[in-house]
Amino acid sequence: MAKRHLTRRQSWRIQKIQDERSARASRRADLAEESLLGGDLGPEQEGQVIAHFGVQVDVEASSGPLQGQVRRCHRRANLPALVTGDRIVWRADNQQGGVIVALQPRATELHRPDHRGQLKPVAANVDRLVIVFAPLPTPHSNLIDRYLVAAEQAGLEPLLVLNKADLLDQGDSGHIRSWLDDYARLGYRTLCLSAGSGEGLDGLRRELRDHVNVLVGQSGVGKSSLINALLPDVDLRVGALSEMTGKGTHTTTTARLFHFPDGGDLIDSPGIREFGLTHISPDELLEGFIEFRPFLGHCRFRDCQHKHEPGCALLEAVASGEISAGRMNSYRHILASLSGN
Numbered sequence: 359m360a361k362r363h364l365t366r367r368q369s370w371r372i373q374k375i376q377d378e379r380s381a382r383a384s385r386r387a388d389l390a391e392e393s394l395l396g397g398d399l400g401p402e403q404e405g406q407v408i409a410h411f412g413v414q415v416d417v418e419a420s421s422g423p424l425q426g427q428v429r430r431c432h433r434r435a436n437l438p439a440l441v442t443g444d445r446i447v448w449r450a451d452n453q454q455g456g457v458i459v460a461l462q463p464r465a466t467e468l469h470r471p472d473h474r475g476q477l478k479p480v481a482a483n484v485d486r487l488v489i490v491f492a493p494l495p496t497p498h499s500n501l502i503d504r505y506l507v508a509a510e511q512a513g514l515e516p517l518l519v520l521n522k523a524d525l526l527d528q529g530d531s532g533h534i535r536s537w538l539d540d541y542a543r544l545g546y547r548t549l550c551l552s553a554g555s556g557e558g559l560d561g562l563r564r565e566l567r568d569h570v571n572v573l574v575g576q577s578g579v580g581k582s583s584l585i586n587a588l589l590p591d592v593d594l595r596v597g598a599l600s601e602m603t604g605k606g607t608h609t610t611t612t613a614r615l616f617h618f619p620d621g622g623d624l625i626d627s628p629g630i631r632e633f634g635l636t637h638i639s640p641d642e643l644l645e646g647f648i649e650f651r652p653f654l655g656h657c658r659f660r661d662c663q664h665k666h667e668p669g670c671a672l673l674e675a676v677a678s679g680e681i682s683a684g685r686m687n688s689y690r691h692i693l694a695s696l697s698g699n
């Protein structure tokens with residue numbers, strides 16, 4: 359058979375078809391890549407995680423036209439697990455959701471042990487630990503000091519709040535008021551107020567402004583009452599956050615971030631309220647007693663246990679009144695509880 363000769367016109371048509379085909383293919387590849395990269399997503403913008411639900415999180419837009427809006431978002435697979443309070447970069451989709459594409463560095467992290475005892479972050483970027491106590495229930499000895507050490511360890515500024523001030527005149531609770539003065543003398547911020555009567559709440563509102571706050575304290579001191587007074591539009595119930603699901607209402611332990619009307623944020627969940635001392639070394643414990651710091655490293659013996667060694671700088675400070683005997687006892691109790699002896 360004779361070799362088929364194509365006319366110039368035929369060659370031109372074949373070439374044209376091939377060109378069109380490859381243009382289509384490359385357009386398809388472009389489209390596929392675009393959808394992989396999120397071609398139907400809006401521009402990158404900043405946001406904050408305000409709640410999380412398994413693989414999804416609620417993101418509040420921090421700036422731009424969506425500022426203040428909340429979107430339920432997925433995260434890119436290469437990102438670590440996110441927690442409430444995280445500052446992130448995200449892109450809105452066109453279905454009221456979005457994708458989180460980057461996690462900003464965390465200024466602080468609050469940790470809790472999970473069911474296997476592994477420490478896991480539960481909230482990020484908190485900077486204020488509001489330690490609530492009251493004349494009733496009578497404070498557990500050392501509890502406030504434990505919280506203070508935990509705050510120092512986590513890099514949070516503590517605020518000591520003595521609630522139920524209306525009960526201070528009853529019974530023998532006068533010494534509780536003097537505790538507050540002792541802590542104020544150490545340099546801690548303190549407030550005495552009453553969630554019940556509302557007395558002193560304005561001072562608390564001012565203290566919470568410009569901070570991301572967490573409230574902790576033993577059960578019954580009035581944390582829910584305080585939060586309800588500060589966040590009148592949020593029904594917190596006592597200690598439980600409820601979430602509607604297809605199966606009905608159930609209680610979840612997810613941490614949520616709320617904005618106070620007068621400024622400042624609160625991150626709250628039953629898990630967060632249980633924030634306390636975990637995995638701390640004896641040295642970190644010593645550092646957590648702020649008035650001990652000037653004396654650390656000045657004992658005669660480098661391995662001083664600060665029990666009854668001669669030349670112990672801490673014991674000398676107790677003797678001279680620079681460290682209170684109460685705080686020294688508290689340190690010893692906590693140390694013993696850490697090492698289990």
Ligand SMILES: Nc1nc2c(ncn2[C@@H]2O[C@H](COP(=O)(O)OP(=O)(O)OP(=O)(O)O)[C@@H](O)[C@H]2O)c(=O)[nH]1
Nearest residue numbers: 522552553554555577578579580581582583596597
């Ligand atoms: N007299 C008095 N009672 C208060 C005050 N604040 C709270 N209470 C009461 O203290 C009790 C405990 O308050 P809650 O707010 O549930 O305490 P909580 O710290 O949230 O407790 P948990 O949810 O168990 O952690 C309630 O009966 C409150 O009414 C106060 O300022 N004065």
Ligand SMILES: [Zn+2]
Nearest residue numbers: 657662664670
């Ligand atoms: Zn010593």
